[in-house]
Amino acid sequence: MFYPLKFNHLYIEKIWGGTRLNNYRDDLPPGKIGESWDVSAQSENQSVVKNGKLAGKTLGQLVEMYPVQLLGDAVTAEEFPLLLKIIDAQAQLSIQVHPDDEYAANYPGEAGKTEAWYIIDAEEDAYLIIGTSDCSESEFKKAIQNEEISEYVNKVKVKKGDVFFIKAGLLHAIGPGIMLAEIQQSSDTTYRVYDYGRGRELHLGKAMDVIDFKLQARKRQGLKIANSDYDYSYYCLNDKFALDILDIRTEYKASGDRDRFYIMTVVEGKGKISWANGELDLLETDSVLIPAYADEFTISGALKIMKSYVPDLEKNRKNILQVIE
Incomplete structure:
Protein backbone atom coordinates (compact mmCIF):
# COMPACT_ATOMS: atom_id res chain seq x y z
CA MET A 1 0.00 0.00 0.00
CA PHE A 2 2.83 2.42 0.75
CA TYR A 3 4.40 3.75 -2.43
CA PRO A 4 6.19 6.93 -3.63
CA LEU A 5 3.81 9.86 -3.24
CA LYS A 6 3.64 12.85 -5.54
CA PHE A 7 1.62 15.91 -4.56
CA ASN A 8 -0.18 18.68 -6.41
CA HIS A 9 1.87 21.87 -6.54
CA LEU A 10 0.89 24.72 -4.21
CA TYR A 11 1.89 27.99 -5.85
CA ILE A 12 2.31 31.23 -3.89
CA GLU A 13 2.60 34.63 -5.55
CA LYS A 14 5.28 36.96 -4.15
CA ILE A 15 6.25 40.53 -5.01
CA TRP A 16 9.76 39.25 -5.70
CA GLY A 17 8.61 36.18 -7.66
CA GLY A 18 9.04 35.40 -11.34
CA THR A 19 8.08 33.08 -14.19
CA ARG A 20 11.15 30.83 -14.37
CA LEU A 21 9.18 27.77 -13.21
CA ASN A 22 7.33 27.88 -16.55
CA ASN A 23 10.53 26.45 -18.02
CA TYR A 24 10.04 23.31 -15.92
CA ARG A 25 6.27 22.92 -15.45
CA ASP A 26 3.04 23.40 -17.37
CA ASP A 27 0.60 24.11 -14.52
CA LEU A 28 1.64 27.56 -13.31
CA PRO A 29 -1.05 30.19 -12.76
CA PRO A 30 -0.46 33.75 -14.03
CA GLY A 31 1.44 36.21 -11.86
CA LYS A 32 4.78 36.41 -10.10
CA ILE A 33 5.12 32.94 -8.59
CA GLY A 34 7.77 33.06 -5.88
CA GLU A 35 7.25 29.72 -4.14
CA SER A 36 5.99 26.25 -4.91
CA TRP A 37 5.27 24.31 -1.72
CA ASP A 38 5.73 20.74 -2.93
CA VAL A 39 5.77 18.72 0.31
CA SER A 40 3.90 20.57 3.03
CA ASN A 51 -1.14 9.62 -7.56
CA GLY A 52 -2.35 6.16 -6.61
CA LYS A 53 -4.86 4.87 -4.05
CA LEU A 54 -4.19 7.73 -1.64
CA ALA A 55 -4.93 10.45 -4.23
CA GLY A 56 -6.96 13.29 -2.73
CA LYS A 57 -5.66 12.82 0.82
CA THR A 58 -3.72 15.66 2.41
CA LEU A 59 -0.31 15.06 3.92
CA GLY A 60 -1.73 15.97 7.32
CA GLN A 61 -4.45 13.33 6.95
CA LEU A 62 -1.87 10.69 6.05
CA VAL A 63 0.16 11.49 9.17
CA GLU A 64 -3.00 11.03 11.27
CA MET A 65 -3.99 7.80 9.50
CA TYR A 66 -0.58 6.14 9.18
CA PRO A 67 1.87 7.92 11.53
CA VAL A 68 4.40 5.10 11.83
CA GLN A 69 4.12 3.74 8.29
CA LEU A 70 4.55 7.22 6.80
CA LEU A 71 7.00 8.92 9.17
CA GLY A 72 8.90 5.86 10.44
CA ASP A 73 9.61 4.00 13.65
CA ALA A 74 12.25 6.55 14.73
CA VAL A 75 10.42 9.78 13.82
CA THR A 76 8.16 10.66 16.73
CA ALA A 77 6.81 14.01 15.51
CA GLU A 78 3.07 14.55 15.87
CA GLU A 79 3.06 16.58 12.65
CA PHE A 80 5.04 16.23 9.45
CA PRO A 81 8.33 17.85 10.46
CA LEU A 82 9.74 19.15 7.15
CA LEU A 83 8.71 21.50 4.35
CA LEU A 84 10.07 21.35 0.79
CA LYS A 85 9.80 24.42 -1.44
CA ILE A 86 11.03 25.51 -4.84
CA ILE A 87 11.81 29.25 -4.79
CA ASP A 88 12.05 31.49 -7.87
CA ALA A 89 13.54 34.88 -7.00
CA GLN A 90 13.24 37.36 -9.84
CA ALA A 91 13.91 40.25 -7.45
CA GLN A 92 15.78 40.55 -4.16
CA LEU A 93 14.07 38.95 -1.14
CA SER A 94 13.97 40.82 2.15
CA ILE A 95 16.99 40.55 4.43
CA GLN A 96 15.70 38.35 7.23
CA VAL A 97 16.41 35.92 10.01
CA HIS A 98 14.60 32.97 11.61
CA PRO A 99 14.40 32.07 15.31
CA ASP A 100 15.35 28.75 16.87
CA ASP A 101 12.77 26.56 18.59
CA GLU A 102 13.53 27.91 22.06
CA TYR A 103 12.97 31.57 21.12
CA ALA A 104 9.90 30.87 18.97
CA ALA A 105 8.25 29.01 21.87
CA ASN A 106 7.77 32.39 23.56
CA TYR A 107 5.34 33.46 20.82
CA PRO A 108 2.16 31.45 20.20
CA GLY A 109 1.79 30.39 16.59
CA GLU A 110 5.49 30.71 15.80
CA ALA A 111 8.05 27.94 15.36
CA GLY A 112 11.78 27.75 14.88
CA LYS A 113 13.20 27.51 11.39
CA THR A 114 16.49 26.12 10.14
CA GLU A 115 16.83 25.51 6.41
CA ALA A 116 19.19 24.56 3.58
CA TRP A 117 19.37 25.57 -0.08
CA TYR A 118 20.39 23.81 -3.28
CA ILE A 119 20.90 26.21 -6.19
CA ILE A 120 19.00 24.80 -9.18
CA ASP A 121 19.75 27.73 -11.48
CA ALA A 122 21.45 31.10 -11.15
CA GLU A 123 22.10 33.98 -13.50
CA GLU A 124 25.64 35.23 -13.97
CA ASP A 125 26.78 37.26 -10.94
CA ALA A 126 23.82 36.03 -8.86
CA TYR A 127 24.42 36.23 -5.12
CA LEU A 128 23.06 35.35 -1.72
CA ILE A 129 23.28 37.48 1.41
CA ILE A 130 24.50 35.25 4.23
CA GLY A 131 25.69 36.63 7.54
CA THR A 132 26.94 40.02 8.62
CA SER A 133 30.25 41.54 7.57
CA ASP A 134 32.43 42.04 10.64
CA CYS A 135 30.22 44.43 12.60
CA SER A 136 28.83 44.75 16.10
CA GLU A 137 25.15 44.70 16.99
CA SER A 138 25.16 48.46 17.61
CA GLU A 139 26.84 49.18 14.26
CA PHE A 140 24.30 46.98 12.50
CA LYS A 141 21.34 48.73 14.17
CA LYS A 142 22.71 52.11 13.13
CA ALA A 143 23.21 50.88 9.56
CA ILE A 144 19.54 49.82 9.38
CA GLN A 145 18.40 53.24 10.63
CA ASN A 146 20.61 55.00 8.09
CA GLU A 147 19.69 52.59 5.27
CA GLU A 148 23.35 51.61 4.91
CA ILE A 149 22.77 47.93 5.58
CA SER A 150 24.44 46.80 2.33
CA GLU A 151 27.82 47.77 3.81
CA TYR A 152 27.38 45.33 6.70
CA VAL A 153 26.10 42.16 5.04
CA ASN A 154 28.09 39.38 3.41
CA LYS A 155 27.34 38.79 -0.30
CA VAL A 156 28.26 35.37 -1.71
CA LYS A 157 28.29 34.70 -5.45
CA VAL A 158 26.58 31.42 -6.32
CA LYS A 159 26.23 29.01 -9.21
CA LYS A 160 24.16 25.98 -10.12
CA GLY A 161 24.83 23.08 -7.74
CA ASP A 162 25.93 25.11 -4.70
CA VAL A 163 24.56 24.08 -1.29
CA PHE A 164 24.21 26.33 1.77
CA PHE A 165 23.06 25.59 5.32
CA ILE A 166 21.06 28.43 6.90
CA LYS A 167 21.00 27.89 10.64
CA ALA A 168 18.43 29.67 12.81
CA GLY A 169 19.96 33.02 13.80
CA LEU A 170 21.91 33.47 10.55
CA LEU A 171 21.01 36.67 8.68
CA HIS A 172 20.24 35.88 5.03
CA ALA A 173 18.48 36.80 1.80
CA ILE A 174 18.13 35.31 -1.67
CA GLY A 175 19.33 37.64 -4.41
CA PRO A 176 17.68 38.17 -7.82
CA GLY A 177 18.04 35.66 -10.64
CA ILE A 178 18.13 32.51 -8.50
CA MET A 179 15.96 29.41 -8.39
CA LEU A 180 16.60 26.97 -5.57
CA ALA A 181 15.22 24.01 -3.67
CA GLU A 182 14.74 24.67 0.04
CA ILE A 183 14.38 22.06 2.75
CA GLN A 184 13.43 23.40 6.17
CA GLN A 185 11.65 22.79 9.41
CA SER A 186 7.91 22.92 8.90
CA SER A 187 7.62 26.58 9.88
CA ASP A 188 6.83 29.88 8.18
CA THR A 189 8.28 32.14 10.89
CA THR A 190 10.34 34.96 9.37
CA TYR A 191 11.62 38.18 10.95
CA ARG A 192 12.26 40.82 8.29
CA VAL A 193 15.16 43.17 8.93
CA TYR A 194 15.20 45.20 5.69
CA ASP A 195 12.81 45.14 2.71
CA TYR A 196 14.08 47.72 0.22
CA GLY A 197 11.21 50.13 0.87
CA ARG A 198 8.46 47.76 -0.27
CA GLY A 199 6.16 48.66 2.63
CA ARG A 200 5.85 45.24 4.26
CA GLU A 201 6.04 44.81 8.02
CA LEU A 202 9.49 44.64 9.61
CA HIS A 203 10.28 42.74 12.80
CA LEU A 204 13.39 44.52 14.04
CA GLY A 205 12.92 43.83 17.75
CA LYS A 206 12.62 40.08 17.36
CA ALA A 207 15.25 40.02 14.62
CA MET A 208 17.86 41.72 16.78
CA ASP A 209 17.05 39.26 19.57
CA VAL A 210 17.90 36.26 17.42
CA ILE A 211 20.62 37.35 14.97
CA ASP A 212 23.85 35.53 15.76
CA PHE A 213 26.63 37.85 14.58
CA LYS A 214 29.18 35.05 14.86
CA LEU A 215 27.54 32.90 12.19
CA GLN A 216 29.08 33.25 8.74
CA ALA A 217 28.49 31.96 5.22
CA ARG A 218 30.09 28.71 4.18
CA LYS A 219 29.32 26.83 1.00
CA ARG A 220 29.01 23.12 1.77
CA GLN A 221 31.66 20.93 0.15
CA GLY A 222 30.02 17.55 0.62
CA LEU A 223 31.56 14.13 1.14
CA LYS A 224 31.19 11.92 -1.94
CA ILE A 225 30.97 8.12 -2.04
CA ALA A 226 31.42 6.81 -5.59
CA ASN A 227 29.45 3.80 -6.85
CA SER A 228 29.20 2.24 -10.29
CA ASP A 229 25.67 3.47 -11.05
CA TYR A 230 25.55 6.59 -8.88
CA ASP A 231 27.51 8.83 -6.51
CA TYR A 232 26.20 9.56 -3.02
CA SER A 233 27.24 12.77 -1.20
CA TYR A 234 26.54 13.96 2.35
CA TYR A 235 26.06 17.74 2.55
CA CYS A 236 24.11 18.78 5.67
CA LEU A 237 23.55 16.98 8.95
CA ASN A 238 21.83 18.49 11.98
CA ASP A 239 19.13 17.53 14.47
CA LYS A 240 16.36 18.97 12.25
CA PHE A 241 17.17 17.40 8.89
CA ALA A 242 19.85 15.93 6.66
CA LEU A 243 20.51 16.82 3.02
CA ASP A 244 22.28 14.33 0.76
CA ILE A 245 22.79 14.36 -3.02
CA LEU A 246 22.34 11.34 -5.28
CA ASP A 247 24.02 11.78 -8.68
CA ILE A 248 22.47 8.92 -10.67
CA ARG A 249 24.06 7.81 -13.94
CA THR A 250 21.89 4.76 -14.66
CA GLU A 251 19.77 3.63 -11.72
CA TYR A 252 19.39 3.61 -7.95
CA LYS A 253 17.50 0.86 -6.11
CA ALA A 254 16.21 1.20 -2.56
CA SER A 255 13.20 0.62 -0.35
CA GLY A 256 11.57 2.34 2.58
CA ASP A 257 13.89 2.78 5.56
CA ARG A 258 11.26 1.73 8.18
CA ASP A 259 12.92 4.18 10.58
CA ARG A 260 12.24 7.35 8.54
CA PHE A 261 10.68 8.86 5.40
CA TYR A 262 12.64 10.47 2.57
CA ILE A 263 11.85 13.41 0.28
CA MET A 264 13.45 12.99 -3.14
CA THR A 265 13.70 16.22 -5.19
CA VAL A 266 15.05 16.29 -8.75
CA VAL A 267 17.49 19.20 -8.96
CA GLU A 268 18.98 18.29 -12.35
CA GLY A 269 18.08 15.98 -15.24
CA LYS A 270 15.10 13.66 -15.59
CA GLY A 271 14.13 10.02 -15.23
CA LYS A 272 11.55 7.68 -13.72
CA ILE A 273 10.72 6.16 -10.36
CA SER A 274 9.11 2.73 -10.54
CA TRP A 275 7.81 0.20 -8.03
CA ALA A 276 5.80 -3.04 -8.14
CA ASN A 277 2.46 -1.45 -9.03
CA GLY A 278 3.35 1.80 -10.72
CA GLU A 279 5.77 4.40 -11.98
CA LEU A 280 6.12 8.16 -12.24
CA ASP A 281 8.09 10.43 -14.53
CA LEU A 282 10.61 12.53 -12.63
CA LEU A 283 11.31 15.93 -14.16
CA GLU A 284 13.59 18.67 -12.86
CA THR A 285 12.03 20.35 -9.74
CA ASP A 286 9.73 17.33 -9.09
CA SER A 287 9.55 15.90 -5.56
CA VAL A 288 8.30 12.55 -4.29
CA LEU A 289 7.82 11.44 -0.70
CA ILE A 290 9.06 7.93 0.10
CA PRO A 291 7.07 6.64 3.11
CA ALA A 292 9.09 4.78 5.72
CA TYR A 293 7.21 1.55 4.98
CA ALA A 294 7.41 1.85 1.18
CA ASP A 295 8.35 -1.28 -0.76
CA GLU A 296 11.34 -1.50 -3.09
CA PHE A 297 11.60 1.18 -5.79
CA THR A 298 14.01 2.09 -8.59
CA ILE A 299 15.01 5.54 -9.82
CA SER A 300 16.37 5.32 -13.37
CA GLY A 301 17.83 7.89 -15.76
CA ALA A 302 20.52 10.55 -15.66
CA LEU A 303 19.50 12.86 -12.86
CA LYS A 304 20.59 14.47 -9.63
CA ILE A 305 18.38 14.02 -6.54
CA MET A 306 18.34 16.07 -3.34
CA LYS A 307 17.44 13.61 -0.58
CA SER A 308 16.01 15.18 2.59
CA TYR A 309 15.05 13.44 5.82
CA VAL A 310 15.08 13.52 9.62
CA PRO A 311 18.32 11.74 10.50
CA ASP A 312 19.62 9.47 13.20
CA LEU A 313 22.65 11.65 13.97
CA GLU A 314 24.74 8.86 15.46
CA LYS A 315 23.98 6.46 12.61
CA ASN A 316 24.81 9.06 9.96
CA ARG A 317 28.06 9.99 11.65
CA LYS A 318 29.09 6.32 11.81
CA ASN A 319 28.31 5.90 8.09
CA ILE A 320 30.44 8.93 7.28
CA LEU A 321 33.31 7.75 9.50
CA GLN A 322 33.30 4.40 7.76
CA VAL A 323 33.99 6.20 4.50
CA ILE A 324 36.89 8.35 5.71
CA GLU A 325 38.61 6.04 8.19
Whole structure:
Protein backbone atom coordinates (compact mmCIF):
# COMPACT_ATOMS: atom_id res chain seq x y z
CA MET A 1 0.00 0.00 0.00
CA PHE A 2 2.83 2.42 0.75
CA TYR A 3 4.40 3.75 -2.43
CA PRO A 4 6.19 6.93 -3.63
CA LEU A 5 3.81 9.86 -3.24
CA LYS A 6 3.64 12.85 -5.54
CA PHE A 7 1.62 15.91 -4.56
CA ASN A 8 -0.18 18.68 -6.41
CA HIS A 9 1.87 21.87 -6.54
CA LEU A 10 0.89 24.72 -4.21
CA TYR A 11 1.89 27.99 -5.85
CA ILE A 12 2.31 31.23 -3.89
CA GLU A 13 2.60 34.63 -5.55
CA LYS A 14 5.28 36.96 -4.15
CA ILE A 15 6.25 40.53 -5.01
CA TRP A 16 9.76 39.25 -5.70
CA GLY A 17 8.61 36.18 -7.66
CA GLY A 18 9.04 35.40 -11.34
CA THR A 19 8.08 33.08 -14.19
CA ARG A 20 11.15 30.83 -14.37
CA LEU A 21 9.18 27.77 -13.21
CA ASN A 22 7.33 27.88 -16.55
CA ASN A 23 10.53 26.45 -18.02
CA TYR A 24 10.04 23.31 -15.92
CA ARG A 25 6.27 22.92 -15.45
CA ASP A 26 3.04 23.40 -17.37
CA ASP A 27 0.60 24.11 -14.52
CA LEU A 28 1.64 27.56 -13.31
CA PRO A 29 -1.05 30.19 -12.76
CA PRO A 30 -0.46 33.75 -14.03
CA GLY A 31 1.44 36.21 -11.86
CA LYS A 32 4.78 36.41 -10.10
CA ILE A 33 5.12 32.94 -8.59
CA GLY A 34 7.77 33.06 -5.88
CA GLU A 35 7.25 29.72 -4.14
CA SER A 36 5.99 26.25 -4.91
CA TRP A 37 5.27 24.31 -1.72
CA ASP A 38 5.73 20.74 -2.93
CA VAL A 39 5.77 18.72 0.31
CA SER A 40 3.90 20.57 3.03
CA ALA A 41 1.68 19.84 6.02
CA GLN A 42 1.34 23.50 7.03
CA SER A 43 -2.28 24.05 8.08
CA GLU A 44 -3.06 26.65 5.40
CA ASN A 45 -0.98 25.01 2.65
CA GLN A 46 -1.54 21.26 2.81
CA SER A 47 -0.06 19.08 0.08
CA VAL A 48 -2.64 16.83 -1.59
CA VAL A 49 -1.62 13.44 -2.99
CA LYS A 50 -1.77 13.31 -6.79
CA ASN A 51 -1.14 9.62 -7.56
CA GLY A 52 -2.35 6.16 -6.61
CA LYS A 53 -4.86 4.87 -4.05
CA LEU A 54 -4.19 7.73 -1.64
CA ALA A 55 -4.93 10.45 -4.23
CA GLY A 56 -6.96 13.29 -2.73
CA LYS A 57 -5.66 12.82 0.82
CA THR A 58 -3.72 15.66 2.41
CA LEU A 59 -0.31 15.06 3.92
CA GLY A 60 -1.73 15.97 7.32
CA GLN A 61 -4.45 13.33 6.95
CA LEU A 62 -1.87 10.69 6.05
CA VAL A 63 0.16 11.49 9.17
CA GLU A 64 -3.00 11.03 11.27
CA MET A 65 -3.99 7.80 9.50
CA TYR A 66 -0.58 6.14 9.18
CA PRO A 67 1.87 7.92 11.53
CA VAL A 68 4.40 5.10 11.83
CA GLN A 69 4.12 3.74 8.29
CA LEU A 70 4.55 7.22 6.80
CA LEU A 71 7.00 8.92 9.17
CA GLY A 72 8.90 5.86 10.44
CA ASP A 73 9.61 4.00 13.65
CA ALA A 74 12.25 6.55 14.73
CA VAL A 75 10.42 9.78 13.82
CA THR A 76 8.16 10.66 16.73
CA ALA A 77 6.81 14.01 15.51
CA GLU A 78 3.07 14.55 15.87
CA GLU A 79 3.06 16.58 12.65
CA PHE A 80 5.04 16.23 9.45
CA PRO A 81 8.33 17.85 10.46
CA LEU A 82 9.74 19.15 7.15
CA LEU A 83 8.71 21.50 4.35
CA LEU A 84 10.07 21.35 0.79
CA LYS A 85 9.80 24.42 -1.44
CA ILE A 86 11.03 25.51 -4.84
CA ILE A 87 11.81 29.25 -4.79
CA ASP A 88 12.05 31.49 -7.87
CA ALA A 89 13.54 34.88 -7.00
CA GLN A 90 13.24 37.36 -9.84
CA ALA A 91 13.91 40.25 -7.45
CA GLN A 92 15.78 40.55 -4.16
CA LEU A 93 14.07 38.95 -1.14
CA SER A 94 13.97 40.82 2.15
CA ILE A 95 16.99 40.55 4.43
CA GLN A 96 15.70 38.35 7.23
CA VAL A 97 16.41 35.92 10.01
CA HIS A 98 14.60 32.97 11.61
CA PRO A 99 14.40 32.07 15.31
CA ASP A 100 15.35 28.75 16.87
CA ASP A 101 12.77 26.56 18.59
CA GLU A 102 13.53 27.91 22.06
CA TYR A 103 12.97 31.57 21.12
CA ALA A 104 9.90 30.87 18.97
CA ALA A 105 8.25 29.01 21.87
CA ASN A 106 7.77 32.39 23.56
CA TYR A 107 5.34 33.46 20.82
CA PRO A 108 2.16 31.45 20.20
CA GLY A 109 1.79 30.39 16.59
CA GLU A 110 5.49 30.71 15.80
CA ALA A 111 8.05 27.94 15.36
CA GLY A 112 11.78 27.75 14.88
CA LYS A 113 13.20 27.51 11.39
CA THR A 114 16.49 26.12 10.14
CA GLU A 115 16.83 25.51 6.41
CA ALA A 116 19.19 24.56 3.58
CA TRP A 117 19.37 25.57 -0.08
CA TYR A 118 20.39 23.81 -3.28
CA ILE A 119 20.90 26.21 -6.19
CA ILE A 120 19.00 24.80 -9.18
CA ASP A 121 19.75 27.73 -11.48
CA ALA A 122 21.45 31.10 -11.15
CA GLU A 123 22.10 33.98 -13.50
CA GLU A 124 25.64 35.23 -13.97
CA ASP A 125 26.78 37.26 -10.94
CA ALA A 126 23.82 36.03 -8.86
CA TYR A 127 24.42 36.23 -5.12
CA LEU A 128 23.06 35.35 -1.72
CA ILE A 129 23.28 37.48 1.41
CA ILE A 130 24.50 35.25 4.23
CA GLY A 131 25.69 36.63 7.54
CA THR A 132 26.94 40.02 8.62
CA SER A 133 30.25 41.54 7.57
CA ASP A 134 32.43 42.04 10.64
CA CYS A 135 30.22 44.43 12.60
CA SER A 136 28.83 44.75 16.10
CA GLU A 137 25.15 44.70 16.99
CA SER A 138 25.16 48.46 17.61
CA GLU A 139 26.84 49.18 14.26
CA PHE A 140 24.30 46.98 12.50
CA LYS A 141 21.34 48.73 14.17
CA LYS A 142 22.71 52.11 13.13
CA ALA A 143 23.21 50.88 9.56
CA ILE A 144 19.54 49.82 9.38
CA GLN A 145 18.40 53.24 10.63
CA ASN A 146 20.61 55.00 8.09
CA GLU A 147 19.69 52.59 5.27
CA GLU A 148 23.35 51.61 4.91
CA ILE A 149 22.77 47.93 5.58
CA SER A 150 24.44 46.80 2.33
CA GLU A 151 27.82 47.77 3.81
CA TYR A 152 27.38 45.33 6.70
CA VAL A 153 26.10 42.16 5.04
CA ASN A 154 28.09 39.38 3.41
CA LYS A 155 27.34 38.79 -0.30
CA VAL A 156 28.26 35.37 -1.71
CA LYS A 157 28.29 34.70 -5.45
CA VAL A 158 26.58 31.42 -6.32
CA LYS A 159 26.23 29.01 -9.21
CA LYS A 160 24.16 25.98 -10.12
CA GLY A 161 24.83 23.08 -7.74
CA ASP A 162 25.93 25.11 -4.70
CA VAL A 163 24.56 24.08 -1.29
CA PHE A 164 24.21 26.33 1.77
CA PHE A 165 23.06 25.59 5.32
CA ILE A 166 21.06 28.43 6.90
CA LYS A 167 21.00 27.89 10.64
CA ALA A 168 18.43 29.67 12.81
CA GLY A 169 19.96 33.02 13.80
CA LEU A 170 21.91 33.47 10.55
CA LEU A 171 21.01 36.67 8.68
CA HIS A 172 20.24 35.88 5.03
CA ALA A 173 18.48 36.80 1.80
CA ILE A 174 18.13 35.31 -1.67
CA GLY A 175 19.33 37.64 -4.41
CA PRO A 176 17.68 38.17 -7.82
CA GLY A 177 18.04 35.66 -10.64
CA ILE A 178 18.13 32.51 -8.50
CA MET A 179 15.96 29.41 -8.39
CA LEU A 180 16.60 26.97 -5.57
CA ALA A 181 15.22 24.01 -3.67
CA GLU A 182 14.74 24.67 0.04
CA ILE A 183 14.38 22.06 2.75
CA GLN A 184 13.43 23.40 6.17
CA GLN A 185 11.65 22.79 9.41
CA SER A 186 7.91 22.92 8.90
CA SER A 187 7.62 26.58 9.88
CA ASP A 188 6.83 29.88 8.18
CA THR A 189 8.28 32.14 10.89
CA THR A 190 10.34 34.96 9.37
CA TYR A 191 11.62 38.18 10.95
CA ARG A 192 12.26 40.82 8.29
CA VAL A 193 15.16 43.17 8.93
CA TYR A 194 15.20 45.20 5.69
CA ASP A 195 12.81 45.14 2.71
CA TYR A 196 14.08 47.72 0.22
CA GLY A 197 11.21 50.13 0.87
CA ARG A 198 8.46 47.76 -0.27
CA GLY A 199 6.16 48.66 2.63
CA ARG A 200 5.85 45.24 4.26
CA GLU A 201 6.04 44.81 8.02
CA LEU A 202 9.49 44.64 9.61
CA HIS A 203 10.28 42.74 12.80
CA LEU A 204 13.39 44.52 14.04
CA GLY A 205 12.92 43.83 17.75
CA LYS A 206 12.62 40.08 17.36
CA ALA A 207 15.25 40.02 14.62
CA MET A 208 17.86 41.72 16.78
CA ASP A 209 17.05 39.26 19.57
CA VAL A 210 17.90 36.26 17.42
CA ILE A 211 20.62 37.35 14.97
CA ASP A 212 23.85 35.53 15.76
CA PHE A 213 26.63 37.85 14.58
CA LYS A 214 29.18 35.05 14.86
CA LEU A 215 27.54 32.90 12.19
CA GLN A 216 29.08 33.25 8.74
CA ALA A 217 28.49 31.96 5.22
CA ARG A 218 30.09 28.71 4.18
CA LYS A 219 29.32 26.83 1.00
CA ARG A 220 29.01 23.12 1.77
CA GLN A 221 31.66 20.93 0.15
CA GLY A 222 30.02 17.55 0.62
CA LEU A 223 31.56 14.13 1.14
CA LYS A 224 31.19 11.92 -1.94
CA ILE A 225 30.97 8.12 -2.04
CA ALA A 226 31.42 6.81 -5.59
CA ASN A 227 29.45 3.80 -6.85
CA SER A 228 29.20 2.24 -10.29
CA ASP A 229 25.67 3.47 -11.05
CA TYR A 230 25.55 6.59 -8.88
CA ASP A 231 27.51 8.83 -6.51
CA TYR A 232 26.20 9.56 -3.02
CA SER A 233 27.24 12.77 -1.20
CA TYR A 234 26.54 13.96 2.35
CA TYR A 235 26.06 17.74 2.55
CA CYS A 236 24.11 18.78 5.67
CA LEU A 237 23.55 16.98 8.95
CA ASN A 238 21.83 18.49 11.98
CA ASP A 239 19.13 17.53 14.47
CA LYS A 240 16.36 18.97 12.25
CA PHE A 241 17.17 17.40 8.89
CA ALA A 242 19.85 15.93 6.66
CA LEU A 243 20.51 16.82 3.02
CA ASP A 244 22.28 14.33 0.76
CA ILE A 245 22.79 14.36 -3.02
CA LEU A 246 22.34 11.34 -5.28
CA ASP A 247 24.02 11.78 -8.68
CA ILE A 248 22.47 8.92 -10.67
CA ARG A 249 24.06 7.81 -13.94
CA THR A 250 21.89 4.76 -14.66
CA GLU A 251 19.77 3.63 -11.72
CA TYR A 252 19.39 3.61 -7.95
CA LYS A 253 17.50 0.86 -6.11
CA ALA A 254 16.21 1.20 -2.56
CA SER A 255 13.20 0.62 -0.35
CA GLY A 256 11.57 2.34 2.58
CA ASP A 257 13.89 2.78 5.56
CA ARG A 258 11.26 1.73 8.18
CA ASP A 259 12.92 4.18 10.58
CA ARG A 260 12.24 7.35 8.54
CA PHE A 261 10.68 8.86 5.40
CA TYR A 262 12.64 10.47 2.57
CA ILE A 263 11.85 13.41 0.28
CA MET A 264 13.45 12.99 -3.14
CA THR A 265 13.70 16.22 -5.19
CA VAL A 266 15.05 16.29 -8.75
CA VAL A 267 17.49 19.20 -8.96
CA GLU A 268 18.98 18.29 -12.35
CA GLY A 269 18.08 15.98 -15.24
CA LYS A 270 15.10 13.66 -15.59
CA GLY A 271 14.13 10.02 -15.23
CA LYS A 272 11.55 7.68 -13.72
CA ILE A 273 10.72 6.16 -10.36
CA SER A 274 9.11 2.73 -10.54
CA TRP A 275 7.81 0.20 -8.03
CA ALA A 276 5.80 -3.04 -8.14
CA ASN A 277 2.46 -1.45 -9.03
CA GLY A 278 3.35 1.80 -10.72
CA GLU A 279 5.77 4.40 -11.98
CA LEU A 280 6.12 8.16 -12.24
CA ASP A 281 8.09 10.43 -14.53
CA LEU A 282 10.61 12.53 -12.63
CA LEU A 283 11.31 15.93 -14.16
CA GLU A 284 13.59 18.67 -12.86
CA THR A 285 12.03 20.35 -9.74
CA ASP A 286 9.73 17.33 -9.09
CA SER A 287 9.55 15.90 -5.56
CA VAL A 288 8.30 12.55 -4.29
CA LEU A 289 7.82 11.44 -0.70
CA ILE A 290 9.06 7.93 0.10
CA PRO A 291 7.07 6.64 3.11
CA ALA A 292 9.09 4.78 5.72
CA TYR A 293 7.21 1.55 4.98
CA ALA A 294 7.41 1.85 1.18
CA ASP A 295 8.35 -1.28 -0.76
CA GLU A 296 11.34 -1.50 -3.09
CA PHE A 297 11.60 1.18 -5.79
CA THR A 298 14.01 2.09 -8.59
CA ILE A 299 15.01 5.54 -9.82
CA SER A 300 16.37 5.32 -13.37
CA GLY A 301 17.83 7.89 -15.76
CA ALA A 302 20.52 10.55 -15.66
CA LEU A 303 19.50 12.86 -12.86
CA LYS A 304 20.59 14.47 -9.63
CA ILE A 305 18.38 14.02 -6.54
CA MET A 306 18.34 16.07 -3.34
CA LYS A 307 17.44 13.61 -0.58
CA SER A 308 16.01 15.18 2.59
CA TYR A 309 15.05 13.44 5.82
CA VAL A 310 15.08 13.52 9.62
CA PRO A 311 18.32 11.74 10.50
CA ASP A 312 19.62 9.47 13.20
CA LEU A 313 22.65 11.65 13.97
CA GLU A 314 24.74 8.86 15.46
CA LYS A 315 23.98 6.46 12.61
CA ASN A 316 24.81 9.06 9.96
CA ARG A 317 28.06 9.99 11.65
CA LYS A 318 29.09 6.32 11.81
CA ASN A 319 28.31 5.90 8.09
CA ILE A 320 30.44 8.93 7.28
CA LEU A 321 33.31 7.75 9.50
CA GLN A 322 33.30 4.40 7.76
CA VAL A 323 33.99 6.20 4.50
CA ILE A 324 36.89 8.35 5.71
CA GLU A 325 38.61 6.04 8.19
